[in-house]
Amino acid sequence: MRQVVLYMSMSLDGFVASDREHPGMAIPEGDELKQWKLDRITKAGAHLMGRKTYEQMSSFWPQSDDPYATPMNDIPKIVFSRTLDDSDASWPTTRVARGDLAREIAAIKEQPGPDVVAWGGAEFAGALTAADLIDEYRLLIQPLVLGRGQSLFGRLPESRRLELVEAAPFPSGIVVHIYRPDHT
C-alpha cells in the first residue's frame, strides 16, 4: 500500500506557523536541501493539501520557472475542502476531496502508484497528524526559535512515540528529521 509522507518546516520549539515569522520562509534552505527535496518530490504520486495552501500554490507554481515548479505542476493534486468548487480547482490536474478525512486518505492509499506527499498548512497537517494518518514525517527543523505559534502536534489527544528513521543536517543549519509512527 502506498504511503502518505508529510513534508513540513518546523522551528526548533515545534511551531509550524507563527505570527512572528514563517518557519518555512525565514531561513534560505540552500542548494543541497533543495536538491534533496527535489529528488524525492519528483517521484510523488500526488500532492495532498488543504484549501488555503492549494489557493497559494495554484496561484504561484503555474507561473514559476523555479525547479520546484515542474513536480508541482506535473504531478496530480488532491485538495481537501468541503467548500471549494470544482471550478475554482483549475490547476491541472486537481481533484477536490470532500469526504471524511480518514476515509479519503484510506481510499488514496489503496490506489496503485507511488507514495503521496502531504503539505502543510498547520491546519491540514495538524488534522492528519491528530488522526494518525501520516506514514512518514519529514520534518525540516529550522535553526530558529519562534517562542509562540501553531504546533503540528497541538491537537494530539495524548503523547505519542515516533521511530527515528534518519536525521540529516544540511549546510543551511536545517536538520531533516524523518520519523515513522511507532505503533508497537
Add this chain to the structure above:
Amino acid sequence: MGKVVAQAIMSLDGYVAKPDNSIGRLFDWLKNGEVEFDDPAGKMTFRLTARSAAYWRGWVSSVGVLICGRTLFDVTDGWNGQHNFDVPVIVVTHERPAGWVEAHPDAPFTFVTDGVEAAVARAQEMAGDRVVLVSGGTSLVSASTWGCSTRWLSTSCRS
C-alpha cells in the same frame, strides 16, 4: 571565561516537562542502552547506547558550574546537596531556602538573589574556562537566552 550553554532534554515539539514539572518519558534514553555510565557524583548508573554514552561522557566532563532556577531546585530538593555532575550549583532565586542551607552545610550551592545576569557572571568566574550549564527550566533558559549570549546544545542530532 566559561562558555554558557543551555542544555535541555526536549520532545520533538519543544517541551522539556509536563505542566506539573514531571518529565514523562523524556529521560528514558538515559536508561535504555547497553553501555553503563556512572555519573561523576557516583549516585546513579545510567545505561546509554554507545553513541549517546560517548557524547554524554564528553559533555558531562566539560561542565564546570551548573545554574538552575528555584523550581528545578525545589523539584529535586537540591539534588540532596550534590548534583549528579558533581559540580558547584548556582540557584537563581528571590529568597535563600534557609532550612535547606542549614541542613546541607557542605553543599557547594550558591544562591543568587540579584537576577539571572548576576548569576551567569558569577558562574563564569567560578567556571574558569569550563562550561557554564544553564539547566531547567523554561523561565531561566528563556531569560538567559534573550538576555545573554547563550549557546544552545543539541543533544539529539549533531553528536
